[in-house]
Amino acid sequence: MAKTVLAETGEFAIESVECRCGPGEWSSPEPAARYGIIFVRRGCFHRRLNGCESFVDPTVVYFERPDDEQQIAHPGGGDSCTALYLSETLLASLWGDEPGLPEEPVATEPATDLQHRLLLTLIASTDDGGVADAVVAAAAAVLSHAAPKRVEAGRPATALARRRVVAEARELLVENPAATVIELARHAAVSPHHLSRVFKAETGETVSRYRNRLRVRLALERIAEGEACLARLAADLGFADQAHLARVVGNELGMPPSALRRRLARA
Structure with a gap:
């Protein structure tokens, strides 16, 4: 073995x-x-x-x-x-x-098996935050099938409580863009599974997608301010490496950070 x-x-x-x-x-x-x-x-x-x-x-x-x-x-x-x-x-x-x-x-379920297999591909292509999000999703999918009442316990009961939870998670993400869903849930005093669900319901996006969108905006601000080292920028914002930063920025804006640097420099 x-x-x-x-x-x-x-x-x-x-x-x-x-x-x-x-x-x-x-x-x-x-x-x-x-x-x-x-x-x-x-x-x-x-x-x-x-x-x-x-x-x-x-x-x-x-x-x-x-x-x-x-x-x-x-x-x-x-x-x-x-x-x-x-x-x-x-x-x-x-x-x-x-x-x-x-x-x-x-x-x-077929979707759960696929979720687990996609988790394995994520490990080599994303940061700790993306992997943690996928781990929580896969574990919650299995456990929800085994004991749904246990997994549902502790879900924020009111719309006000759900908005508060999401606001606290977003606040921490601005402070620490690399925060994982596990860290965000601990900060908001809910389970990672519940946070993932209410976050998408409130924002329309998964935690991973929202985290990347926020990090791209922060990256743009740094680039506009004259940040010259993309590797340092990637590390500061919690990307796995410079290539990961370039891939996420490209997916979000349709152009690499180097092109954005030239355009922002002329703005």
């Missing part, structure tokens, strides 16, 4: 797990140390959790919980999985204010 860490912060970790085992008996008991949501991308296997057996394949996710003990038996052909590990704090914010996960595997 080979594990590759794709992304890791204090709130979550994403690992790719490749197993090329042939058919065999049950593995030795293996205790889990973290809360994890495991997506099977390819292959299948039997899993024994605390003595209870289940079969998992790419149509389901299964879960790891601290102190659970699992064994695996492969029918052959190997498998590929994505492990999404959540901190207790983040998980509690998505799971009714207490950390926990289901015991049995849960079927995934």
Whole structure:
């Protein structure tokens, strides 16, 4: 078995797990140390959790919980999985204010499976904020299917409360354009899932899209003021690198920062 860490912060970790085992008996008991949501991308296997057996394949996710003990038996052909590990704090914010996960595997909707696969492509092409947004969305989609009442708990109940939450998140974004949805939710005292939903309802845009739009406006101001180093500008505004800045600016305005610098210099 080979594990590759794709992304890791204090709130979550994403690992790719490749197993090329042939058919065999049950593995030795293996205790889990973290809360994890495991997506099977390819292959299948039997899993024994605390003595209870289940079969998992790419149509389901299964879960790891601290102190659970699992064994695996492969029918052959190997498998590929994505492990999404959540901190207790983040998980509690998505799971009714207490950390926990289901015991049995849960079927995934096609959109949720695609969401998880798109998350893997985001890791190489965007910043920490975009990855965190996608992690929260994927985890919330799985958990909403498993226990919708738990995930819905704590949603701001009134229009005034929802506007307040969004205003507080926007205020922090102006102060710190690189703030992730997890940090924004903590600042506004709601779950990241609820913030994502009410933010789009109030602004018409996702947190990621709004963050990028705001960062482009801030970048334009810096460029107009004479900022000469695009790499420094990208770092200051929380972009992954200069290429990421150029890509986002190009998507937003239809021209690269270098062209904008020339136009703004003549203004």
